[in-house]
Amino acid sequence: MAAEMRLPAVHKFISLPTxxxxxxxxxxxxxxxxxxxxxxxxxxxxxxMDEDRLTASVAGEVERVNKLIxxxxxxxxxxxxxxxxxxxxxxxxxxxxxxxxxxSRLDSVLLLSSVNLPGGELRRRSAEDELAMRDYxxxxxxxxxxxxxxxxxxxxxxxxxxxxYGKLGQGVLVQVSPSLVKRQKTHFHNxxxxxxxxxxxxxxxxxxxxxxxxxxEAGGYFxxxxxxxxxxxxxxxxxxxxxxxxxxxxxLLYDTSVLYCYESSLSHQIKDILKPEVMEEIVLETRQRLxxxxx
Amino acid sequence: MAAVHLxxxxxxxxxxxxxxxxxxxxxxxxxxxxxxxxxxVVSNTDGSAKISLGHxxxxxxxxxxxxxxxxxxxxxxxxxxxxxxxxxxTPEFEGRGGEDLGVELSNTLYxxxxxxxxxxxxxxxxxxxxxxxxxxVDVLLxxxxxxxxxxxxxxxxAALFNTRISKVQLSENEEGGKEIELSDDPxxxxxxxxxxxxxxxxxxKIGHRHVVDATLQEKACSVxxxxxxxxxxxxxxxxxxxxxxxxxxESIFEMTEAGKRVGKSLHAPLMRLLQEExxxxxxxxxxxxxx
Numbered sequence: 001m002a003a004e005m006r007l008p009a010v011h012k013f014i015s016l017p018t019x020x021x022x023x024x025x026x027x028x029x030x031x032x033x034x035x036x037x038x039x040x041x042x043x044x045x046x047x048x049m050d051e052d053r054l055t056a057s058v059a060g061e062v063e064r065v066n067k068l069i070x071x072x073x074x075x076x077x078x079x080x081x082x083x084x085x086x087x088x089x090x091x092x093x094x095x096x097x098x099x100x101x102x103x104s105r106l107d108s109v110l111l112l113s114s115v116n117l118p119g120g121e122l123r124r125r126s127a128e129d130e131l132a133m134r135d136y137x138x139x140x141x142x143x144x145x146x147x148x149x150x151x152x153x154x155x156x157x158x159x160x161x162x163x164x165y166g167k168l169g170q171g172v173l174v175q176v177s178p179s180l181v182k183r184q185k186t187h188f189h190n191x192x193x194x195x196x197x198x199x200x201x202x203x204x205x206x207x208x209x210x211x212x213x214x215x216x217e218a219g220g221y222f223x224x225x226x227x228x229x230x231x232x233x234x235x236x237x238x239x240x241x242x243x244x245x246x247x248x249x250x251x252l253l254y255d256t257s258v259l260y261c262y263e264s265s266l267s268h269q270i271k272d273i274l275k276p277e278v279m280e281e282i283v284l285e286t287r288q289r290l291x292x293x294x295x
Numbered sequence: 296m297a298a299v300h301l302x303x304x305x306x307x308x309x310x311x312x313x314x315x316x317x318x319x320x321x322x323x324x325x326x327x328x329x330x331x332x333x334x335x336v337v338s339n340t341d342g343s344a345k346i347s348l349g350h351x352x353x354x355x356x357x358x359x360x361x362x363x364x365x366x367x368x369x370x371x372x373x374x375x376x377x378x379x380x381x382x383x384x385t386p387e388f389e390g391r392g393g394e395d396l397g398v399e400l401s402n403t404l405y406x407x408x409x410x411x412x413x414x415x416x417x418x419x420x421x422x423x424x425x426x427x428x429x430x431x432v433d434v435l436l437x438x439x440x441x442x443x444x445x446x447x448x449x450x451x452x453a454a455l456f457n458t459r460i461s462k463v464q465l466s467e468n469e470e471g472g473k474e475i476e477l478s479d480d481p482x483x484x485x486x487x488x489x490x491x492x493x494x495x496x497x498x499x500k501i502g503h504r505h506v507v508d509a510t511l512q513e514k515a516c517s518v519x520x521x522x523x524x525x526x527x528x529x530x531x532x533x534x535x536x537x538x539x540x541x542x543x544x545e546s547i548f549e550m551t552e553a554g555k556r557v558g559k560s561l562h563a564p565l566m567r568l569l570q571e572e573x574x575x576x577x578x579x580x581x582x583x584x585x586x
Contacts, residue, residue, distance in 0.1 A: 003326075003327040003330065003557075003560060003561050003564060004327065004329050004330060004564075005330045005331075005332055005564045005565055005568045006329075006330070006331055006332075006568065007331065007332065007333060007568065007571070007572055007579070007582075008331040008332075008333050008347070008582040009582070010580055010582055089300060089302075091300070139300065140300040140301055140302045140303075141302045141303075142302050142304075142305070168302070168304070169304045170304045170305070170307060170308040171304075171305070171308060172305075172308070172319055173305070223303075223304045225303075225304065225307045227311045227314075228308065228311065230315050230317065233312055233315065233317050234317065234321075237312075237317060237318075237319060237320060237321040238321065240319060240320065241320060241321060269321070270317075270320075270321025271320060271321040271322045271323075271326060273321070274320065274328075274329060275329055276329075
């Protein structure tokens with residue numbers, strides 16, 4: 001039994017000396033800041049014209065593509081691109097489609113025709129399949145999927161036509177800002193510490209115990225409700241707290257940063273990781289190691 | 296309240312975790328999340344406090360006004376509660392969305408705090424039957440992440456500790472009428488005795504065990520919870536069962552015992568913290584809302 005009470009402390013952000021080249025090419029702006037008064041540029045997302053001056057409307061990083069100037073916001077909803085891996089939650093079952101909450105501006109769509117149904121890949125979707133949709137995925141279920149295409153209104157169309165995607169079983173969901181997830185070749189990692197992680201591009205991170213054998217998947221719709229062992233739970237809880245610590249300090253999430261953070265947190269109890277001073281210490285150590293790793 | 300949706304497998308994971316005494320964030324069943332408390336955060340109130348418990352943020356402000364005592368208890372003042380569910384906390388509270396929750400919360404707070412065993416209501420009396428102090432306790436929910444009651448009760452206790460009511464004197468004028476005179480010195484004020492003010496502990500039944508300080512995810516796995524208000528001596532002042540599910544007598548007994556134990560242990564660190572904050576006085580750098 002423990003109740004920790006304290007006075008709030010003023011947070012100080014410590015900046016580490018970063019490598020010089022990564023600092024130079026970044027132009028960071030806040031809303032209302034003039035990016036350029038040169039009229040030769042084109043206005044992109046996140047900007048507006050204020051009496052011939054190109055001004056930022058969001059806080060973030062300036063991106064130039066030839067004559068086009070955009071501001072990429074730090075805090076944003078998920079702007080999906082084709083091929084992105086996402087983790088989402090089914091919110092509605094409709095005619096031939098599931099609605100999936102994926103942290104984007106509109107709910108994403110998962111069509112019945114773009115999922116793998118049990119019993120073979122090439123199969124016609126019959127009326128029975130349509131009636132049994134709720135048996136496969138129901139409201140509240142979590143899925144991992146890939147963005148197949150983007151509709152004209154910006155909503156995403158998803159697909160799960162690969163054995164690595166599908167319904168998610170037991171584990172923990174951590175929600176972070178989508179801009180903190182680093183784009184990589186693969187977003188599925190079996191971490192060395194004994195758990196697996198799906199770093200969704202939409203900022204939803206799924207932590208789950210590493211499955212024993214890779215081939216079992218009964219079409220991806222069977223979820224085991226067997227208790228997870230305590231040691232796996234400890235690893236997952238620690239990873240969850242580490243992810244929250246990293247996201248609180250705006251550290252980019254990818255397998256190495258998560259693993260480094262996990263390793264530097266080992267000297268603390270799991271529940272202590274979320275204390276501000278411990279969080280700061282762990283994240284600082286992680287960043288230090290990441291910089292050393294870079295050089 | 297802001298409801299979160301969970302899949303069956305996630306619920307099973309949480310329930311098994313509670314059984315193993317290891318919750319999602321690594322806490323045991325009777326651990327609270329990290330708490331930060333600050334008093335005197337709103338300058339135009341007589342007493343105020345802000346608490347953040349995990350991601351639950353509650354601001355409490357107390358205003359003292361002179362009113363008429365209730366006819367049944369002419370020699371006591373009283374407290375009024377109002378809970379405002381800000382749409383900042385969750386978009387569902389927008390418009391009148393938070394009204395039902397607000398009324399429910401304030402009714403419970405009224406039951407827990409407005410009695411002479413919790414607060415010394417006699418000290419709020421100015422002249423029996425005519426004038427008394429009415430304490431308007433306004434609670435503002437800034438962020439909801441489960442366990443509102445515990446956070447609110449701790450914030451109210453802290454705000455009551457912080458409350459300073461100016462001293463008044465009654466004098467008679469020539470016509471025999473009474474006049475209230477306010478002291479000229481702004482520092483000449485009365486403070487409330489908060490020793491007996493209870494703290495609320497909410498215990499959520501999850502699987503076969505119960506947890507304190509449940510997050511929204513854990514709340515979604517529980518069918519029933521018990522709210523217990525406990526004073527520093529371990530006296531239970533109010534018990535309420537919430538939620539649709541049922542509880543068997545055995546587990547109610549267990550939960551009450553656990554609630555008493557946990558509730559009792561909340562008071563000492565809270566009072567220590569409040570005293571420490573007061574001893575720092577003006578030197579302390581205020582953090583407020585942007586820290």
